[in-house]
Amino acid sequence: MPAAPNPVVTLSFEAEVIVWRGPSPYFFAPLPPEAGAEVRRIARAVSYGWGVVPVEAKIAEVVFTTSLFPKPDTYLLPLKDMVRRKADITAGDRVVVELTVKLSPP
Template identity: 65%
Template sequence: MLQFRFEAEVIHWRGPSPFFFAPIPAYHSEEIRRVSKLVTYGWGVIPVEAQIGGVVFRTSLFPKDEIYLLPLKVDVRRKTNITAGDPVCVDMTIRPAQR
């Protein structure tokens, strides 16, 4: 399992369904890409466990424009009181896909 710590600025994606993300820095995205085939469960999506402000959650990274995006669920944002433009410190562990 790979573990990372990074800081990011929360972004808002309006898309067909609005969502908030923490962009993974490019240098970590390169490492994630190297193991992606071993851990993805399809479509390049990577399962992770992350922690922000003491809140631990499981989600999946999405590939986007040479980096990955960490989705920030509504429940996580409410508990940590974060929104678009806020800086976050993330501890994250890549998890093998559960089939």
């Protein structure tokens, strides 16, 4: 994965892709508890509002930027349609994620 500007923490984990079927379906890779705890440790320093945390992620060979959504016990990595199509993943798939938490823009 290319070096992200202002990297703070780099994590690697495996997760099962989940879907939330609200008005529009959203797909997420939940961070395992230990990875969520590491992000929570630095969240105040990197969040740019509402507790979201800017990251660069890599699944398969697909590199993308997004923000983690906070949940009471972990964070959710949103998977946009473009990412899911390029990486050929859907709900229930297990994915290996490389994640770099970045400092929020000034």
